[in-house]
Structure formats: C-alpha cells, structure tokens
Amino acid sequence: MLLASYFSALVLSIVLKFWFIPNPQSISSPKHCLSYSNSSLDDLITCLDAFTVPPNYYNVSSYQAAQPTDTELEAWKDVIWSMLDTQAGDCSDIILPEALDKYYALTPFFDLNSTTSYCALFETTSAPVVSDYQNYTYVKGWGVFVVPASPGRNGSRHVHISAPHPQADIFTSQQAAAIFALARTKSLLISGRFRSAFRMKTECITTTKQLYYKTDPTHDVNEPFHAANRVILEWQTVNGGCPSKTCAYVQMHGKGASSCPDDTIFISSGLGASPSSIAWYTNTTLDIPARRLRDAARSVFLSSSSFPSPSIWRDISLPSDSSTCTILTATSNVFGRLVNGVPENTVCTTAAEPLSGNVTGQFVHIEQAIVSREREMYEMWAEVFRMTWSGADEGEEVV
Ligand SMILES: *[C@@H]1O[C@H](CO)[C@@H](O)[C@H](O)[C@H]1NC(C)=O
Ligand SMILES: *[C@@H]1O[C@H](CO)[C@@H](O)[C@H](O)[C@H]1NC(C)=O
Ligand SMILES: *[C@@H]1O[C@H](CO)[C@@H](O)[C@H](O)[C@H]1NC(C)=O
Ligand SMILES: *[C@@H]1O[C@H](CO)[C@@H](O)[C@H](O)[C@H]1NC(C)=O
Ligand SMILES: *[C@@H]1O[C@H](CO)[C@@H](O)[C@H](O)[C@H]1NC(C)=O
Ligand SMILES: *[C@@H]1O[C@H](CO)[C@@H](O)[C@H](O)[C@H]1NC(C)=O
Ligand SMILES: *[C@@H]1O[C@H](CO)[C@@H](O)[C@H](O)[C@H]1NC(C)=O
Numbered sequence: 001m002l003l004a005s006y007f008s009a010l011v012l013s014i015v016l017k018f019w020f021i022p023n024p025q026s027i028s029s030p031k032h033c034l035s036y037s038n039s040s041l042d043d044l045i046t047c048l049d050a051f052t053v054p055p056n057y058y059n060v061s062s063y064q065a066a067q068p069t070d071t072e073l074e075a076w077k078d079v080i081w082s083m084l085d086t087q088a089g090d091c092s093d094i095i096l097p098e099a100l101d102k103y104y105a106l107t108p109f110f111d112l113n114s115t116t117s118y119c120a121l122f123e124t125t126s127a128p129v130v131s132d133y134q135n136y137t138y139v140k141g142w143g144v145f146v147v148p149a150s151p152g153r154n155g156s157r158h159v160h161i162s163a164p165h166p167q168a169d170i171f172t173s174q175q176a177a178a179i180f181a182l183a184r185t186k187s188l189l190i191s192g193r194f195r196s197a198f199r200m201k202t203e204c205i206t207t208t209k210q211l212y213y214k215t216d217p218t219h220d221v222n223e224p225f226h227a228a229n230r231v232i233l234e235w236q237t238v239n240g241g242c243p244s245k246t247c248a249y250v251q252m253h254g255k256g257a258s259s260c261p262d263d264t265i266f267i268s269s270g271l272g273a274s275p276s277s278i279a280w281y282t283n284t285t286l287d288i289p290a291r292r293l294r295d296a297a298r299s300v301f302l303s304s305s306s307f308p309s310p311s312i313w314r315d316i317s318l319p320s321d322s323s324t325c326t327i328l329t330a331t332s333n334v335f336g337r338l339v340n341g342v343p344e345n346t347v348c349t350t351a352a353e354p355l356s357g358n359v360t361g362q363f364v365h366i367e368q369a370i371v372s373r374e375r376e377m378y379e380m381w382a383e384v385f386r387m388t389w390s391g392a393d394e395g396e397e398v399v
Contacts, residue, residue, distance in 0.1 A: 052138070052141070055168075075097035083147045119146065119147050162191075165194075165195050165216075169254030172373060204222075221347060233339060260367070265294075266322065
C-alpha cells in the first residue's frame with residue numbers, strides 16, 4: 001500500500017517533470033531551473049542568470065550577511081577544487097561540503113546540444129525582489145561553476161572561461177557557457193551578482209578615474225568569484241601548469257557601442273598601451289594566446305561569407321593594433337594581475353609589469369560589442385577557441 005503510493009508519486013513526479021515545464025517568469029527558485037532547462041545547458045544558464053543579484057540591492061548589513069563566512073569560504077574553495085579534480089563521469093567523486101548544502105546544489109547535468117555530461121554547482125536559495133531585471137534574486141549570489149563530468153586525460157582544453165559581469169554585460173553568461181560546451185574547455189565560472197549590486201566603492205581598485213563597486217569581482221578581491229578564480233589558478237598550476245598552446249584563463253566581457261567604437265572585439269592580456277606593453281604584444285618571439293585569438297577571430301569573423309552585416313561588424317584588435325582604444329585594456333583587473341605574476345597581497349595596488357618576465361599571456365580579456373554576443377555567433381566563437389588552443393581531440397596531448 002505504502003509502496004504503491006510511493007511508486008505512483010514517483011511516476012507522477014516524473015510525468016510532472018516532463019509536462020509541467022514552467023515559463024521563466026514564473027520561476028521563483030533556481031532549483032526549478034533544472035526541470036525548466038530540459039537538457040539544455042543554454043537554458044539552464046539563462047534560467048539561473050535571471051537570479052543574479054540586481055543593481056542597488058545591498059546595503060552595508062545585507063551585503064555583510066550575504067558574504068560567505070570563513071567556514072563557507074573554505075567550503076566554497078574546496079568544492080571548486082574538487083570539481084576541477086572530478087573524473088567519475090557522474091560527479092559522484094565531488095563532495096559538496098556541509099557548510100554549503102543549505103544554499104548550494106551540486107548536480108550532474110546532461111546537455112543534449114553538446115551531448116556531454118557536466119557537474120554544475122549553483123545556488124538554490126532565492127528571495128522576491130522588485131527590480132527592472134528580475135522578480136527573484138539569489139540570497140547569496142556567489143556564482144555558478146560548471147565542469148565536464150568526464151574530462152579524461154585528453155578530454156578538454158585547459159581553458160577556464162568566466163563571465164564576471166552577468167546582466168550588466170548582457171548575454172555574456174550564455175555566451176561563455178556555449179563556448180565552454182562547444183569548444184570542450186575545462187571550466188565555466190559565472191558571477192552571481194550584478195557588478196553594482198552593492199553600490200559602495202571598493203577599497204581595492206581606487207586609483208583609476210573609474211569608480212568600481214564592492215560587488216564588481218574584477219576590481220574587488222572579496223567577491224566569491226575572485227576566490228573561485230584563485231582556486232582555478234592554483235589547481236591548474238599544480239596540474240600541468242598553463243602551457244600557452246593548451247591553457248588560458250579567459251574572461252568574457254561586453255562593451256557599449258560608444259567605447260572603442262572602431263573595434264567589435266578588443267582582446268587584451270591585462271597590459272595597457274604603454275611602450276613596454278606594446279612591445280610585449282608585438283614581440284614575435286613570444287607565443288601570445290591573445291594574438292593567436294585575434295588572428296583566429298579575424299579569420300573566422302571577418303572573412304565569413306555568412307556574416308550578417310559587415311556594416312555593424314568593425315575590427316578585431318589588441319592594444320597594439322588600436323590607437324583609439326586605450327580604456328578597455330584590463331590593467332586593473334585583479335585576477336589578470338594575479339595571473340600576470342603580481343603577488344596576491346598587492347593585486348589591489350600593483351599593475352602587471354611587462355618587463356618583469358612574469359607576464360606569459362595566460363590571462364585573456366575579451367571585450368565585445370553586442371553583435372558578437374549573439375547566439376548566431378556561438379559556433380563561430382567555439383571555432384575561434386578551437387583554433388587558438390589545442391586539445392587532445394585534435395591529436396595533441398594535453399599535459
Ligand atoms: C525537451 O527536449 C526534448 C529533446 O530536445 C524535446 O523533444 C522536448 O519537446 C522538450 N520538452 C520541452 C517541454 O521543451
Ligand atoms: C538593509 O536591507 C535589508 C534587506 O533589504 C533591510 O531589512 C534592512 O532594514 C536594511 N538596513 C538598513 C540599515 O537600511
Ligand atoms: C516579473 O513578473 C511579471 C509579472 O508576472 C512579468 O510580467 C515579468 O516579465 C517578470 N519579469 C522578469 C524579468 O521575469
Ligand atoms: C587519449 O588520447 C589517446 C590518443 O588519441 C588515446 O589513445 C587515449 O585512449 C585517450 N585517453 C583517454 C582517457 O581518453
Ligand atoms: C548547439 O550546437 C550547434 C552546433 O554545434 C551550435 O551551432 C549552436 O550554437 C549550439 N547552441 C547553443 C545554444 O549552444
Ligand atoms: C621579446 O621577448 C624575449 C623573451 O622574453 C626578450 O628576450 C626580448 O628582449 C623581447 N624583445 C623585445 C623587442 O621586447
Ligand atoms: C614577478 O614574480 C615574482 C615571483 O612570483 C614576484 O615576487 C614579483 O613581485 C613579480 N614582479 C612583478 C613586477 O610582477
């Protein structure tokens with residue numbers, strides 16, 4: 001009797017899962033994103049993106065309450081490391097620490113488009129909010145992290161893709177996810193907070209003309225997104241290092257039409273436009289991923305016959321190509337500084353030094369106009385990544 005009702009409940013829940021797919025506006029909890037997304041990583045990321053903590057949401061006390069405690073921060077770092085290590089194929093070798101299980105789920109996820117299984121870590125708690133952007137927000141907003149469930153020894157490029165500015169840089173979360181899946185890269189990290197979720201000036205990057213906020217994870221070191229990036233860097237360092245041909249840390253950004261208007265895509269490695277920086281970008285004895293990416297992107301996008309409208313597609317540049325673009329070079333990006341050899345305890349105050357010998361080009365910062373972030377460009381972008389970094393699937397062994 002009990003057993004029978006258990007089975008009928010089970011059948012009912014399976015039927016509901018397939019028949020009762022809510023529409024995105026009515027989803028009040030990120031937990032429901034799993035059934036909504038129906039085996040599409042793109043839909044899962046779009047659904048989760050709608051819970052990004054909106055602009056002007058926090059005050060001093062609610063920001064404090066949303067930040068991880070020391071224990072939670074350690075747990076967050078542990079689970080990121082454990083996910084990078086996963087080999088099991090079904091995520092069963094990843095431990096979600098107890099300190100996180102109130103707020104986060106770790107789940108296998110199969111994506112039909114790339115016919116690949118992933119392990120996804122995402123927040124499950126939400127609260128109603130009044131905002132132009134959404135009706136519900138994450139309670140914590142630490143972010144989303146995804147890795148392939150069976151990376152194998154050869155399985156993927158050791159390219160770590162991230163989207164630090166969800167919603168502010170519209171569609172970069174979805175674009176990063178699509179490139180991650182289609183180019184079979186190693187990890188996907190998406191911030192859970194709008195960059196101005198807490199409109200309080202960061203104490204980290206304070207020297208530029210631009211005002212940066214505490215919830216901007218590219219200019220503040222206390223954001224969980226930055227903590228996750230530090231773990232990714234440490235993990236990669238002890239797992240073969242980051243050889244130029246197969247590995248990089250890539251950030252996807254979006255720019256407005258009026259900033260650097262001559263460039264549709266502007267790529268940098270966190271060095272600026274000073275003579276020594278330009279000498280680095282143009283030094284042909286160095287094998288610079290950003291330069292390979294530029295060349296691949298030019299050949300894929302600028303020569304494509306299927307290209308939508310050449311009039312809205314402008315150039316693809318590095319700082320050394322574009323004398324008109326000096327503002328989007330990412331010199332104050334805290335993770336960029338760290339990858340470029342600046343010690344962690346000084347990334348807020350010290351820029352990377354092109355002549356230090358520490359800058360290897362592993363950090364790649366991609367700014368792009370809206371046309372480049374459209375869904376029609378996903379496969380072209382994936383091709384650009386496959387051309388720029390090799391994986392073992394092209395017959396080259398990934399260390
Ligand atoms: C779920 O995906 C399958 C396979 O693509 C499709 O046939 C089905 O219609 C989808 N269901 C919903 C409700 O979107
Ligand atoms: C901060 O925001 C929280 C949540 O919205 C609210 O309950 C609280 O009263 C606010 N505190 C102050 C000092 O404004
Ligand atoms: C918020 O809810 C309203 C009413 O249901 C809906 O029209 C709107 O599209 C929702 N907004 C978002 C961003 O989901
Ligand atoms: C790695 O690639 C080699 C050569 O292509 C192949 O023989 C081997 O089975 C692959 N290993 C895994 C774990 O996929
Ligand atoms: C699904 O895969 C196709 C073919 O690889 C690709 O063109 C398309 O952009 C993918 N869709 C998404 C949403 O990633
Ligand atoms: C190019 O880089 C190499 C290796 O770091 C260095 O020895 C050389 O001086 C650089 N050349 C220029 C023109 O900066
Ligand atoms: C270069 O790297 C070394 C070793 O990590 C570090 O001590 C030094 O401060 C770095 N120098 C610069 C200018 O980044």
